[in-house]
Amino acid sequence: MVRWEPGTPERLQAAALELFATRGYEQTTAAEIAQSVGLTERTFFRHFADKREVLFHGQQLFVAGFLEGARATPGDAAPLEVVRAALGSAAGFFGDERRPHSRRRQTVIDANPALQERELHKMVGLADALRDLLRERGVAEPAATLAARVGTLVFEVSFATWIAEGEERSIDTIQAVVFAELVALVQ
Amino acid sequence: MVRWEPGTPERLQAAALELFATRGYEQTTAAEIAQSVGLTERTFFRHFADKREVLFHGQQLFVAGFLEGARATPGDAAPLEVVRAALGSAAGFFGDERRPHSRRRQTVIDANPALQERELHKMVGLADALRDLLRERGVAEPAATLAARVGTLVFEVSFATWIAEGEERSIDTIQAVVFAELVALVQ
DNA sequence: CGTGATGATGTCGGTTACTGACATCACCCT
DNA sequence: AGGGTGATGTCAGTAACCGACATCATCACG
Numbered sequence: 095m096v097r098w099e100p101g102t103p104e105r106l107q108a109a110a111l112e113l114f115a116t117r118g119y120e121q122t123t124a125a126e127i128a129q130s131v132g133l134t135e136r137t138f139f140r141h142f143a144d145k146r147e148v149l150f151h152g153q154q155l156f157v158a159g160f161l162e163g164a165r166a167t168p169g170d171a172a173p174l175e176v177v178r179a180a181l182g183s184a185a186g187f188f189g190d191e192r193r194p195h196s197r198r199r200q201t202v203i204d205a206n207p208a209l210q211e212r213e214l215h216k217m218v219g220l221a222d223a224l225r226d227l228l229r230e231r232g233v234a235e236p237a238a239t240l241a242a243r244v245g246t247l248v249f250e251v252s253f254a255t256w257i258a259e260g261e262e263r264s265i266d267t268i269q270a271v272v273f274a275e276l277v278a279l280v281q
Numbered sequence: 282m283v284r285w286e287p288g289t290p291e292r293l294q295a296a297a298l299e300l301f302a303t304r305g306y307e308q309t310t311a312a313e314i315a316q317s318v319g320l321t322e323r324t325f326f327r328h329f330a331d332k333r334e335v336l337f338h339g340q341q342l343f344v345a346g347f348l349e350g351a352r353a354t355p356g357d358a359a360p361l362e363v364v365r366a367a368l369g370s371a372a373g374f375f376g377d378e379r380r381p382h383s384r385r386r387q388t389v390i391d392a393n394p395a396l397q398e399r400e401l402h403k404m405v406g407l408a409d410a411l412r413d414l415l416r417e418r419g420v421a422e423p424a425a426t427l428a429a430r431v432g433t434l435v436f437e438v439s440f441a442t443w444i445a446e447g448e449e450r451s452i453d454t455i456q457a458v459v460f461a462e463l464v465a466l467v468q
Numbered sequence: 469c470g471t472g473a474t475g476a477t478g479t480c481g482g483t484t485a486c487t488g489a490c491a492t493c494a495c496c497c498t
Numbered sequence: 499a500g501g502g503t504g505a506t507g508t509c510a511g512t513a514a515c516c517g518a519c520a521t522c523a524t525c526a527c528g
Contacts, residue, residue, distance in 0.1 A: 097493080097494045097495065097504095097505080097506090098494090098504095098505060098506075102505085102506095123483090123484065123485085124484080124485070124486085125484085133506080133507095134506075134507060134508080135484095135485090135486090136486095136487090136506080136507070136508080136509095137505080137506060137507080139485085139486060139487080140505080140506080143486095144485075144486075145484095145485065145486090173466060174466060174467065174468075207402065210402060210405075211398040211399060211401065211402045212398060214398065214401040214402060214405060215394065215397060215398045215401060218397075218401060236438050236442065236458075236459050236462055237462055237465075237466055239438055240434070240438060240459070240462060240463050240466055241466055243434050243438075244431075244434070244463075244466070244467070247427070247430050247431070247434070251423045251426055251427060251430075255423065271423075272423050272427070275423055275424055275427060276427050276431075276467065277467050278424075279360060279361060279424055279427055279428055279431070280361065280431070280463065280464055280467040281361075281464075284476080284477090284522080284523045284524070285475095285476060285477075285523090289476085289477095310512090310513065310514085311513080311514070311515085312513085320477080320478095321477075321478060321479080322513095322514090322515090323477080323478070323479080323480095323515095323516090324476080324477060324478075326514085326515060326516080327476080327477080330515095331514075331515075332513095332514070332515090
Protein backbone atom coordinates (compact mmCIF):
# COMPACT_ATOMS: atom_id res chain seq x y z
CA MET A 95 0.00 0.00 0.00
CA VAL A 96 1.67 3.19 -1.13
CA ARG A 97 1.12 6.48 0.51
CA TRP A 98 0.28 8.31 -2.71
CA GLU A 99 -1.06 6.97 -5.94
CA PRO A 100 1.63 7.36 -8.61
CA GLY A 101 1.19 9.39 -11.78
CA THR A 102 -0.41 12.36 -10.11
CA PRO A 103 0.08 14.76 -13.04
CA GLU A 104 -1.36 12.21 -15.45
CA ARG A 105 -4.44 11.65 -13.30
CA LEU A 106 -4.94 15.37 -12.97
CA GLN A 107 -4.58 15.77 -16.71
CA ALA A 108 -7.12 13.09 -17.48
CA ALA A 109 -9.58 14.55 -15.00
CA ALA A 110 -9.06 18.04 -16.37
CA LEU A 111 -9.64 16.98 -19.96
CA GLU A 112 -12.80 15.19 -18.94
CA LEU A 113 -14.16 18.18 -17.02
CA PHE A 114 -13.12 20.71 -19.67
CA ALA A 115 -14.84 18.63 -22.33
CA THR A 116 -18.09 18.35 -20.41
CA ARG A 117 -18.47 21.54 -18.35
CA GLY A 118 -16.16 23.79 -20.34
CA TYR A 119 -12.75 25.19 -19.51
CA GLU A 120 -13.81 28.40 -17.79
CA GLN A 121 -16.60 26.68 -15.92
CA THR A 122 -14.14 24.26 -14.36
CA THR A 123 -12.06 25.40 -11.39
CA ALA A 124 -8.66 24.06 -10.52
CA ALA A 125 -10.07 23.01 -7.15
CA GLU A 126 -12.73 20.88 -8.88
CA ILE A 127 -10.14 19.10 -10.99
CA ALA A 128 -8.05 18.35 -7.92
CA GLN A 129 -11.01 17.20 -5.88
CA SER A 130 -12.13 14.86 -8.64
CA VAL A 131 -8.94 12.86 -8.10
CA GLY A 132 -8.87 13.27 -4.33
CA LEU A 133 -6.34 16.08 -4.11
CA THR A 134 -6.40 19.73 -3.13
CA GLU A 135 -6.12 22.84 -5.27
CA ARG A 136 -2.70 23.58 -3.79
CA THR A 137 -1.38 20.24 -5.01
CA PHE A 138 -2.71 20.96 -8.49
CA PHE A 139 -0.62 24.11 -8.62
CA ARG A 140 2.43 22.27 -7.38
CA HIS A 141 2.30 20.09 -10.47
CA PHE A 142 1.29 22.75 -12.98
CA ALA A 143 2.44 26.34 -13.18
CA ASP A 144 -1.07 27.39 -14.14
CA LYS A 145 -4.46 25.99 -15.05
CA ARG A 146 -3.67 25.84 -18.77
CA GLU A 147 -0.54 23.78 -18.34
CA VAL A 148 -2.50 20.73 -17.28
CA LEU A 149 -3.40 20.09 -20.92
CA PHE A 150 0.20 20.31 -22.09
CA HIS A 151 1.84 17.83 -19.74
CA GLY A 152 3.75 15.24 -21.71
CA GLN A 153 4.66 17.46 -24.63
CA GLN A 154 8.36 17.20 -23.79
CA LEU A 155 8.36 13.79 -25.48
CA PHE A 156 7.04 15.25 -28.70
CA VAL A 157 9.45 18.18 -28.51
CA ALA A 158 12.40 15.92 -27.78
CA GLY A 159 11.50 13.71 -30.72
CA PHE A 160 11.13 16.65 -33.03
CA LEU A 161 14.54 18.04 -32.12
CA GLU A 162 16.14 14.60 -32.10
CA GLY A 163 15.05 14.10 -35.68
CA ALA A 164 16.66 17.39 -36.60
CA ARG A 165 19.86 16.57 -34.78
CA ALA A 166 20.14 13.15 -36.40
CA THR A 167 20.61 14.81 -39.75
CA PRO A 168 24.08 15.28 -41.31
CA GLY A 169 25.77 18.50 -40.21
CA ASP A 170 25.84 19.96 -43.70
CA ALA A 171 22.22 19.19 -44.60
CA ALA A 172 20.22 22.05 -46.08
CA PRO A 173 17.98 23.82 -43.53
CA LEU A 174 14.81 22.53 -45.13
CA GLU A 175 16.15 18.99 -44.98
CA VAL A 176 16.75 19.35 -41.27
CA VAL A 177 13.19 20.58 -40.92
CA ARG A 178 11.85 17.69 -42.92
CA ALA A 179 13.70 15.25 -40.69
CA ALA A 180 12.28 16.88 -37.58
CA LEU A 181 8.77 16.54 -38.96
CA GLY A 182 9.29 12.91 -39.86
CA SER A 183 10.53 12.05 -36.43
CA ALA A 184 7.74 13.98 -34.72
CA ALA A 185 5.20 12.01 -36.70
CA GLY A 186 6.20 8.94 -34.74
CA PHE A 187 4.28 10.29 -31.78
CA PHE A 188 1.00 10.47 -33.61
CA GLY A 189 0.00 6.98 -34.45
CA ASP A 190 -3.57 6.06 -35.27
CA GLU A 191 -4.35 4.93 -31.74
CA ARG A 192 -3.68 8.44 -30.52
CA ARG A 193 -6.07 10.12 -32.92
CA PRO A 194 -9.25 9.97 -30.81
CA HIS A 195 -7.50 11.41 -27.79
CA SER A 196 -5.85 14.14 -29.84
CA ARG A 197 -9.21 15.02 -31.35
CA ARG A 198 -10.88 15.30 -27.98
CA ARG A 199 -8.07 17.40 -26.59
CA GLN A 200 -7.97 19.69 -29.60
CA THR A 201 -11.70 20.28 -29.42
CA VAL A 202 -11.23 21.69 -25.94
CA ILE A 203 -8.32 23.88 -27.02
CA ASP A 204 -10.12 25.16 -30.10
CA ALA A 205 -12.99 26.29 -27.92
CA ASN A 206 -10.84 28.39 -25.59
CA PRO A 207 -8.68 31.35 -26.63
CA ALA A 208 -6.65 31.09 -23.45
CA LEU A 209 -5.62 27.55 -24.39
CA GLN A 210 -4.96 28.52 -28.00
CA GLU A 211 -2.56 31.19 -26.80
CA ARG A 212 -0.65 28.68 -24.75
CA GLU A 213 -0.53 26.23 -27.63
CA LEU A 214 0.84 28.85 -30.00
CA HIS A 215 3.45 29.85 -27.47
CA LYS A 216 4.59 26.25 -27.12
CA MET A 217 4.88 25.93 -30.88
CA VAL A 218 6.99 29.06 -31.14
CA GLY A 219 9.11 27.78 -28.28
CA LEU A 220 9.71 24.64 -30.31
CA ALA A 221 10.55 26.71 -33.38
CA ASP A 222 13.00 28.73 -31.30
CA ALA A 223 14.78 25.56 -30.22
CA LEU A 224 14.99 24.37 -33.81
CA ARG A 225 16.23 27.80 -34.87
CA ASP A 226 19.03 27.62 -32.29
CA LEU A 227 19.99 24.21 -33.58
CA LEU A 228 20.19 25.56 -37.12
CA ARG A 229 22.25 28.51 -35.99
CA GLU A 230 24.73 26.21 -34.29
CA ARG A 231 25.12 24.57 -37.67
CA GLY A 232 26.04 27.86 -39.24
CA VAL A 233 22.71 28.84 -40.75
CA ALA A 234 22.46 32.62 -40.70
CA GLU A 235 19.49 34.82 -39.91
CA PRO A 236 16.85 35.28 -41.01
CA ALA A 237 17.09 31.90 -42.74
CA ALA A 238 17.34 29.97 -39.48
CA THR A 239 14.19 31.53 -38.02
CA LEU A 240 12.29 31.22 -41.27
CA ALA A 241 13.17 27.57 -41.72
CA ALA A 242 12.29 26.72 -38.13
CA ARG A 243 8.98 28.54 -38.19
CA VAL A 244 8.10 27.02 -41.54
CA GLY A 245 8.69 23.65 -39.93
CA THR A 246 6.27 24.22 -37.09
CA LEU A 247 3.81 25.75 -39.55
CA VAL A 248 3.80 22.63 -41.66
CA PHE A 249 3.35 20.59 -38.53
CA GLU A 250 0.45 22.71 -37.27
CA VAL A 251 -1.40 22.54 -40.57
CA SER A 252 -0.76 18.82 -40.92
CA PHE A 253 -1.85 18.09 -37.38
CA ALA A 254 -5.08 20.05 -37.84
CA THR A 255 -5.78 18.04 -40.97
CA TRP A 256 -4.96 14.75 -39.29
CA ILE A 257 -7.42 15.59 -36.53
CA ALA A 258 -10.22 16.51 -38.90
CA GLU A 259 -13.44 14.52 -38.93
CA GLY A 260 -13.25 11.62 -41.37
CA GLU A 261 -9.55 12.02 -42.09
CA GLU A 262 -7.81 8.67 -42.21
CA ARG A 263 -4.41 9.30 -43.77
CA SER A 264 -1.36 9.05 -41.51
CA ILE A 265 0.22 12.26 -40.37
CA ASP A 266 3.33 11.31 -42.36
CA THR A 267 1.37 11.29 -45.56
CA ILE A 268 -0.35 14.54 -44.74
CA GLN A 269 2.90 16.25 -43.90
CA ALA A 270 4.34 15.28 -47.26
CA VAL A 271 1.35 16.79 -49.02
CA VAL A 272 1.44 19.99 -46.99
CA PHE A 273 5.15 20.36 -47.51
CA ALA A 274 4.72 19.93 -51.25
CA GLU A 275 1.94 22.53 -51.26
CA LEU A 276 4.17 24.98 -49.48
CA VAL A 277 6.99 24.47 -51.95
CA ALA A 278 4.59 24.87 -54.85
CA LEU A 279 3.20 28.04 -53.31
CA VAL A 280 6.54 29.76 -53.00
CA GLN A 281 7.61 30.17 -56.60
CA MET B 282 -14.59 72.03 -19.01
CA VAL B 283 -15.58 68.57 -20.08
CA ARG B 284 -16.78 66.00 -17.66
CA TRP B 285 -14.23 63.38 -18.69
CA GLU B 286 -10.92 63.82 -20.42
CA PRO B 287 -11.16 62.25 -23.88
CA GLY B 288 -8.96 59.44 -25.08
CA THR B 289 -9.26 57.34 -21.97
CA PRO B 290 -7.93 54.11 -23.53
CA GLU B 291 -4.96 55.96 -25.00
CA ARG B 292 -4.08 57.54 -21.68
CA LEU B 293 -4.38 54.19 -19.95
CA GLN B 294 -2.20 52.62 -22.58
CA ALA B 295 0.51 55.24 -22.26
CA ALA B 296 0.48 54.95 -18.48
CA ALA B 297 0.59 51.16 -18.66
CA LEU B 298 3.55 51.13 -21.03
CA GLU B 299 5.41 53.53 -18.79
CA LEU B 300 4.75 51.49 -15.67
CA PHE B 301 5.45 48.15 -17.34
CA ALA B 302 8.75 49.49 -18.65
CA THR B 303 9.87 50.78 -15.27
CA ARG B 304 8.40 48.47 -12.63
CA GLY B 305 7.76 45.44 -14.81
CA TYR B 306 4.54 43.92 -16.08
CA GLU B 307 3.78 41.58 -13.20
CA GLN B 308 4.77 44.12 -10.60
CA THR B 309 2.22 46.58 -11.96
CA THR B 310 -1.41 46.17 -10.99
CA ALA B 311 -4.34 47.28 -13.10
CA ALA B 312 -5.41 49.48 -10.20
CA GLU B 313 -2.08 51.28 -10.28
CA ILE B 314 -2.34 51.98 -13.98
CA ALA B 315 -5.84 53.34 -13.53
CA GLN B 316 -4.91 55.46 -10.53
CA SER B 317 -1.96 56.97 -12.37
CA VAL B 318 -4.42 58.61 -14.77
CA GLY B 319 -7.07 59.37 -12.14
CA LEU B 320 -9.39 56.43 -12.81
CA THR B 321 -10.44 53.30 -10.97
CA GLU B 322 -9.57 49.68 -11.63
CA ARG B 323 -13.15 48.98 -12.70
CA THR B 324 -12.91 51.58 -15.43
CA PHE B 325 -9.69 50.02 -16.67
CA PHE B 326 -11.50 46.72 -17.17
CA ARG B 327 -14.35 48.46 -18.93
CA HIS B 328 -11.93 49.58 -21.62
CA PHE B 329 -9.82 46.43 -21.82
CA ALA B 330 -10.95 42.84 -21.60
CA ASP B 331 -7.87 42.01 -19.55
CA LYS B 332 -4.62 43.48 -18.35
CA ARG B 333 -2.69 42.38 -21.44
CA GLU B 334 -5.02 44.05 -23.90
CA VAL B 335 -3.92 47.51 -22.81
CA LEU B 336 -0.75 47.09 -24.88
CA PHE B 337 -2.65 46.08 -28.00
CA HIS B 338 -5.12 48.92 -28.26
CA GLY B 339 -4.88 50.53 -31.68
CA GLN B 340 -3.87 47.40 -33.57
CA GLN B 341 -7.10 47.46 -35.57
CA LEU B 342 -5.53 50.15 -37.76
CA PHE B 343 -2.60 47.93 -38.60
CA VAL B 344 -4.85 44.93 -39.16
CA ALA B 345 -7.21 46.91 -41.35
CA GLY B 346 -4.32 48.22 -43.42
CA PHE B 347 -2.86 44.76 -43.82
CA LEU B 348 -6.15 43.31 -45.05
CA GLU B 349 -6.91 46.36 -47.17
CA GLY B 350 -3.66 45.87 -49.02
CA ALA B 351 -4.62 42.28 -49.70
CA ARG B 352 -8.10 43.21 -50.87
CA ALA B 353 -6.78 45.91 -53.20
CA THR B 354 -5.09 43.22 -55.25
CA PRO B 355 -6.64 41.87 -58.49
CA GLY B 356 -9.00 38.97 -57.88
CA ASP B 357 -6.90 36.52 -59.83
CA ALA B 358 -3.57 37.40 -58.26
CA ALA B 359 -1.47 34.51 -57.02
CA PRO B 360 -1.74 33.88 -53.26
CA LEU B 361 1.79 35.00 -52.63
CA GLU B 362 1.16 38.22 -54.52
CA VAL B 363 -1.80 38.95 -52.28
CA VAL B 364 0.41 38.35 -49.30
CA ARG B 365 3.09 40.62 -50.67
CA ALA B 366 0.55 43.38 -51.14
CA ALA B 367 -0.70 42.99 -47.58
CA LEU B 368 2.84 43.31 -46.29
CA GLY B 369 3.52 46.38 -48.36
CA SER B 370 0.42 48.11 -47.14
CA ALA B 371 1.08 47.18 -43.51
CA ALA B 372 4.51 48.73 -43.79
CA GLY B 373 2.85 52.11 -44.09
CA PHE B 374 2.09 52.00 -40.39
CA PHE B 375 5.70 51.67 -39.37
CA GLY B 376 7.42 54.85 -40.36
CA ASP B 377 10.70 55.88 -38.81
CA GLU B 378 9.04 58.14 -36.26
CA ARG B 379 7.32 55.11 -34.81
CA ARG B 380 10.47 53.09 -34.32
CA PRO B 381 11.41 54.30 -30.80
CA HIS B 382 7.93 53.67 -29.48
CA SER B 383 7.76 50.24 -31.13
CA ARG B 384 11.12 49.36 -29.63
CA ARG B 385 10.05 50.36 -26.14
CA ARG B 386 6.81 48.45 -26.42
CA GLN B 387 8.47 45.34 -27.80
CA THR B 388 11.00 45.33 -25.00
CA VAL B 389 8.17 45.03 -22.53
CA ILE B 390 6.47 42.27 -24.53
CA ASP B 391 9.70 40.33 -25.01
CA ALA B 392 10.22 40.30 -21.26
CA ASN B 393 6.81 38.76 -20.46
CA PRO B 394 5.58 35.38 -21.70
CA ALA B 395 1.99 36.36 -21.00
CA LEU B 396 2.30 39.27 -23.41
CA GLN B 397 4.10 37.16 -25.99
CA GLU B 398 1.23 34.71 -25.96
CA ARG B 399 -1.24 37.47 -26.61
CA GLU B 400 0.88 38.88 -29.42
CA LEU B 401 1.15 35.49 -31.10
CA HIS B 402 -2.58 35.00 -30.83
CA LYS B 403 -3.20 38.36 -32.47
CA MET B 404 -0.86 37.45 -35.30
CA VAL B 405 -2.63 34.16 -35.91
CA GLY B 406 -5.93 36.01 -35.81
CA LEU B 407 -4.63 38.25 -38.55
CA ALA B 408 -3.44 35.25 -40.53
CA ASP B 409 -6.88 33.69 -40.16
CA ALA B 410 -8.52 36.79 -41.59
CA LEU B 411 -6.12 36.76 -44.53
CA ARG B 412 -6.74 33.05 -45.01
CA ASP B 413 -10.50 33.68 -45.19
CA LEU B 414 -9.92 36.37 -47.78
CA LEU B 415 -7.87 33.97 -49.87
CA ARG B 416 -10.51 31.29 -49.57
CA GLU B 417 -13.18 33.67 -50.80
CA ARG B 418 -10.99 34.12 -53.85
CA GLY B 419 -11.01 30.42 -54.51
CA VAL B 420 -7.69 29.44 -52.99
CA ALA B 421 -8.01 25.91 -51.62
CA GLU B 422 -6.64 24.46 -48.41
CA PRO B 423 -4.03 24.03 -47.25
CA ALA B 424 -2.61 26.65 -49.63
CA ALA B 425 -4.75 29.44 -48.18
CA THR B 426 -3.62 28.81 -44.61
CA LEU B 427 -0.01 28.33 -45.65
CA ALA B 428 0.11 31.53 -47.67
CA ALA B 429 -1.55 33.54 -44.91
CA ARG B 430 0.70 32.21 -42.17
CA VAL B 431 3.77 32.73 -44.31
CA GLY B 432 2.68 36.33 -44.68
CA THR B 433 2.49 36.98 -40.96
CA LEU B 434 5.73 35.07 -40.50
CA VAL B 435 7.56 37.37 -42.88
CA PHE B 436 6.03 40.32 -41.10
CA GLU B 437 7.07 39.06 -37.67
CA VAL B 438 10.64 38.43 -38.70
CA SER B 439 10.85 41.75 -40.52
CA PHE B 440 9.39 43.66 -37.63
CA ALA B 441 11.81 42.08 -35.19
CA THR B 442 14.68 43.08 -37.45
CA TRP B 443 13.34 46.61 -37.89
CA ILE B 444 13.20 46.98 -34.12
CA ALA B 445 16.73 45.74 -33.56
CA GLU B 446 19.35 48.02 -32.06
CA GLY B 447 21.21 49.96 -34.72
CA GLU B 448 18.92 48.88 -37.57
CA GLU B 449 18.15 51.79 -39.86
CA ARG B 450 16.62 50.30 -42.98
CA SER B 451 12.90 50.85 -43.56
CA ILE B 452 10.58 47.97 -42.86
CA ASP B 453 9.74 47.87 -46.58
CA THR B 454 13.33 47.15 -47.43
CA ILE B 455 13.66 44.55 -44.71
CA GLN B 456 10.49 42.78 -45.79
CA ALA B 457 11.80 42.47 -49.33
CA VAL B 458 14.99 40.87 -48.04
CA VAL B 459 13.17 38.48 -45.74
CA PHE B 460 10.75 37.51 -48.44
CA ALA B 461 13.61 36.81 -50.82
CA GLU B 462 15.34 34.71 -48.16
CA LEU B 463 12.22 32.66 -47.71
CA VAL B 464 11.87 32.02 -51.43
CA ALA B 465 15.53 31.05 -51.63
CA LEU B 466 15.10 28.72 -48.68
CA VAL B 467 12.26 26.75 -50.22
CA GLN B 468 13.86 25.16 -53.24
C1' DC C 469 -36.71 76.21 -19.44
C1' DG C 470 -37.55 71.84 -17.26
C1' DT C 471 -36.94 66.98 -17.79
C1' DG C 472 -35.81 62.59 -18.88
C1' DA C 473 -32.54 59.67 -21.52
C1' DT C 474 -27.60 58.73 -22.13
C1' DG C 475 -23.08 57.18 -21.23
C1' DA C 476 -18.84 57.10 -18.78
C1' DT C 477 -17.55 56.52 -14.33
C1' DG C 478 -17.49 55.08 -9.21
C1' DT C 479 -18.64 51.72 -5.46
C1' DC C 480 -19.14 47.32 -3.56
C1' DG C 481 -19.12 42.52 -3.14
C1' DG C 482 -17.83 38.28 -4.86
C1' DT C 483 -15.21 34.43 -7.39
C1' DT C 484 -11.09 32.30 -8.85
C1' DA C 485 -6.26 31.88 -10.19
C1' DC C 486 -2.19 31.59 -7.98
C1' DT C 487 1.55 31.96 -3.97
C1' DG C 488 4.27 31.69 0.41
C1' DA C 489 4.78 29.67 4.92
C1' DC C 490 4.22 26.10 7.80
C1' DA C 491 2.52 21.50 9.36
C1' DT C 492 1.98 16.49 8.55
C1' DC C 493 3.21 11.90 7.90
C1' DA C 494 4.29 7.51 5.49
C1' DC C 495 8.49 5.78 3.75
C1' DC C 496 13.47 4.85 3.59
C1' DC C 497 18.14 4.72 5.00
C1' DT C 498 21.27 3.96 8.55
C1' DA D 499 14.74 3.46 16.72
C1' DG D 500 15.31 7.79 14.66
C1' DG D 501 16.22 11.29 11.56
C1' DG D 502 15.80 12.82 6.65
C1' DT D 503 12.86 13.11 2.48
C1' DG D 504 9.19 14.29 -0.43
C1' DA D 505 4.50 14.74 -1.57
C1' DT D 506 0.66 16.51 0.42
C1' DG D 507 -2.63 19.46 3.39
C1' DT D 508 -3.90 23.90 5.63
C1' DC D 509 -4.31 28.68 5.83
C1' DA D 510 -3.98 33.32 4.75
C1' DG D 511 -3.18 36.61 1.31
C1' DT D 512 -2.88 39.16 -3.38
C1' DA D 513 -4.67 40.47 -7.69
C1' DA D 514 -7.36 39.66 -11.93
C1' DC D 515 -11.61 40.03 -13.25
C1' DC D 516 -17.16 40.49 -13.25
C1' DG D 517 -22.08 41.70 -12.06
C1' DA D 518 -25.20 44.99 -10.07
C1' DC D 519 -26.30 49.29 -8.79
C1' DA D 520 -25.52 54.33 -7.98
C1' DT D 521 -23.98 58.87 -9.69
C1' DC D 522 -24.03 62.82 -12.42
C1' DA D 523 -22.69 66.03 -16.22
C1' DT D 524 -24.45 66.53 -20.81
C1' DC D 525 -27.87 66.86 -24.30
C1' DA D 526 -32.06 66.21 -27.01
C1' DC D 527 -36.67 67.34 -26.87
C1' DG D 528 -40.96 69.11 -25.65
